[in-house]
Amino acid sequence: MRAPLSLVLAAAILTIRPSDRLSAQTAQSYPSTANRLIDAALRDSAAWQKLARLTDTFGHRLSGSEALERAIDWMLAEMRREGLDSVRGEPVMVPRWVRGEERAELVVPRPLRLPMLGLGGSIGTPREGVTAEVLVVSSFADLERQAERARGKIVLFDVPFTSYGATVQYRGNGAVAAARAGAVAALVRSVGPYSLRTPHTGGMGYDASVPKVPAAAITSEDAAMLHRMQDRGERVVVRLRMGARSEADVQSRNVVAELRGREHPEQVVVMGGHTDSWDVGQGAQDDAGGVVAAWEALRLIKALGLQPRRTIRVVGWTNEENGLRGGLAYRDQHAAELTDHVVAIESDGGIFKPVGFGFTGSDSARAILREVVRLLERLDADSLLAGGGGADIGPIMQRGVPGMSHVTEGDYFWYHHTDADTVDKVDPRDLARSVAMMAVMAYVLADMPTRLPR
Ligand SMILES: [Zn+2]
Numbered sequence: 001m002r003a004p005l006s007l008v009l010a011a012a013i014l015t016i017r018p019s020d021r022l023s024a025q026t027a028q029s030y031p032s033t034a035n036r037l038i039d040a041a042l043r044d045s046a047a048w049q050k051l052a053r054l055t056d057t058f059g060h061r062l063s064g065s066e067a068l069e070r071a072i073d074w075m076l077a078e079m080r081r082e083g084l085d086s087v088r089g090e091p092v093m094v095p096r097w098v099r100g101e102e103r104a105e106l107v108v109p110r111p112l113r114l115p116m117l118g119l120g121g122s123i124g125t126p127r128e129g130v131t132a133e134v135l136v137v138s139s140f141a142d143l144e145r146q147a148e149r150a151r152g153k154i155v156l157f158d159v160p161f162t163s164y165g166a167t168v169q170y171r172g173n174g175a176v177a178a179a180r181a182g183a184v185a186a187l188v189r190s191v192g193p194y195s196l197r198t199p200h201t202g203g204m205g206y207d208a209s210v211p212k213v214p215a216a217a218i219t220s221e222d223a224a225m226l227h228r229m230q231d232r233g234e235r236v237v238v239r240l241r242m243g244a245r246s247e248a249d250v251q252s253r254n255v256v257a258e259l260r261g262r263e264h265p266e267q268v269v270v271m272g273g274h275t276d277s278w279d280v281g282q283g284a285q286d287d288a289g290g291v292v293a294a295w296e297a298l299r300l301i302k303a304l305g306l307q308p309r310r311t312i313r314v315v316g317w318t319n320e321e322n323g324l325r326g327g328l329a330y331r332d333q334h335a336a337e338l339t340d341h342v343v344a345i346e347s348d349g350g351i352f353k354p355v356g357f358g359f360t361g362s363d364s365a366r367a368i369l370r371e372v373v374r375l376l377e378r379l380d381a382d383s384l385l386a387g388g389g390g391a392d393i394g395p396i397m398q399r400g401v402p403g404m405s406h407v408t409e410g411d412y413f414w415y416h417h418t419d420a421d422t423v424d425k426v427d428p429r430d431l432a433r434s435v436a437m438m439a440v441m442a443y444v445l446a447d448m449p450t451r452l453p454r
Contacts, residue, residue, distance in 0.1 A: 030448075033306065034375040034440045040300050041436035047296040048428035050078075051289060055282035055423045062279040063319040064096025064250045072253050072275060075295075075316060079257040082299050084314075086260070089253030092329040094319040096250050097121055099279055100243020104187075104218060107131060108237035109229060114222050117201035117280065117417075118244045119171060119188070120322045122215045129241035130154065130185050130214065136227045136236070140170075140177055151182035154238055158223040161193040164413060168202065175215035176207045185240050186215040189223035192413045197221050200417045201278050203322050214242050252276075254326050255316035257295070259302050261446060267310040268337065269446040270401075271297070271345035271438055274320035274392055281421035285412060289426050289434070290347030291316045293406065297439035308447035310342060317392035320348070327392035331399065338399050342452050343445055345404040346390025347438065351426050352410020354433045356383030357441060361402030364453045369404075372444050381437045383407070402454060406438060 041047070054071060061068035072089060079087040097120055104116040118124075135153045137143040143155060155178035157170040170188045178186035190200035197219045206212045229236050255275060261267060273290025277283020298314045317326035331338070343365075345357070356373055359366055366384070373382045389403035397403040408430065415421040445452055 030375055030444055033443065036304055037300060037439040037443065038379060038436040040304060041296070041432050041439060045428040045432065047292055047431045047435045048426065050296065051284065051292045051426060051431060052423045054292065055284045055288050060279050060281060060283050061275060061277045062097070063094040063252060063276045063322055064247070065279070068252060068276055068318070072255055072316070072318070075255050075275070079295070082302070084257040084259065084298060084302065086256065086258045088256050090256055090329065090333055092252050092254055092318050092325050093249045094252040094325045095323045096247040097322055098245050098247060100124060100245060102216070102242045102244065104216060105239045106226070106236070107239050109234050114218050114238070115197055115199050116216045116218050117199040118242045119204040119215045119217060120201060120278065121204050121246070122175070122242065122244045123212045124242045124244040125185070125214050125240055129239050131237065131239040132184050134187070134226060134230070134236040134238050135183070136230045143177055143181055147181040150178065153183050154185045154187060154240065155181065155183040156187040156189070156223060156226055158189045158227045160189070160220070161191060161413070164191065167191045171202050171217065172204055175204055175213050176210055179210040179213045183213060185213050187238070188215070188217050189220055190217045192220065192416065192418070194411070194414050195220040198418045198420050201280055202417045214240060214244070216240060216242065252318040252326070254318055254330055256313060257298060258311055258313045259298055259307065261310040262307045263309040265311050266337070267340050267342055267451060268313050269310060269342050269345070269442050270313045270315055270393070271347070271442050272315035272317060272392070273347045274318065274326065275316040276318050276321055278321055278417045280417065280419045281415070282423055283421060284423040284426055285350040285415050285421050286417065287320070287348045289351035289431060290406065293347050293351065293431060293434040293438050296435040297442060300435065300439050301443050306443060308443055310446040312442050312446045320391050324391060327395045330392070331395035338396055338401055341396060341401040343402045343404060344393040344396055345406060345438065345441060346393045347406035347434065348390045348392070349405060350408060350410060350412035351431050351434050352408040352412065353430060354379050354381035354437055355407040355409050356381050356385060357437070358385040358388030358405040358407050359402070360388045360397065362454055365402055368452060372441060375440050375444065376437055379433050379436055381433065400454065402452065404441070406434060408434065
């Protein structure tokens, strides 16, 4: 039976009304609060000073390292000192992969040290290393075409960067493809669009159906050179030595701090990034900057004396890089509260020129967010893009929590997972603007009269 027209209209009005109400709210009361938050964020370089203290004091923060746990201790102590609510470390067991000593050398046609980084999760080589002829391939399909030539060799995937998602396949799956063809080790061209002979590390995987072989990244420059040598018909021999190993899981923590909501404390807007990093550089862009942007946003909201209707919770997830155990543990430890999670916002794409936010959720929520991002016009950060999320919030998004990503635009993949990911690569102005973006978005979503619909 068809519903009477009056019921259909009533339903339509009910679905429209929240955004109308919010439009009125954002138009009338939120601009002044947003401007106060933006002014406070842009006033000084407090966020950058905090980021520099974190990265200079503790350095890189691989899961299972003492540096990560000391950085977490410091964050928790600072958050308590700042008077944030419910500051705590939520325990998470994380994998511990240790790089050990490593070295790659070109042996033939001429001796040359090749800057390299073993890939996270790789096994090591025997102590004397693996010395073998190199077969350079341009793709997985290229390897398949010459599979009979790969046996006993080191396969090098020389695949230039197109997009991170496409090119990272070779880092993640190269060792399996090489081993399937009978190779003794895998090398990949570093995943990055530009290089100053900087190798990039990152996670990789094995498949139980083929033997594990050691895997490492060399620089774009050297991968291209070995490729040219092969194309000229020269024999290329490389010696690879890696002391990499995996040890037993150890305990880490997700860092949590809140500003308790005044009307609906059980309803939560979550925002954050990951505290862990690879064991190179300082993990400043990936992802200390994202964590500090969210943390400073919360501190500023509190410092201005604002208390939104709902709770804002900042989370520094642990073990994003080589396990995602922090994001998975958060999902499980908060399973009973997930229906009360209004939205989750992750900043894990670097801190560069502000763009706006990506969003994954319902059309009715998107209509409201289109109004909210207008509050960020003066930061040039008022874009609302399709497809938001992040690795750490992925597990709760799968349980129905709408997801947002904080989006900036810059040369993230020049530095990503390299020794060059240091705090000087973060512009203090960009970080201040990111703090402002996160503060305005989190505050409005936590305070607007009607909860963001799912
Ligand atoms: Zn990251």
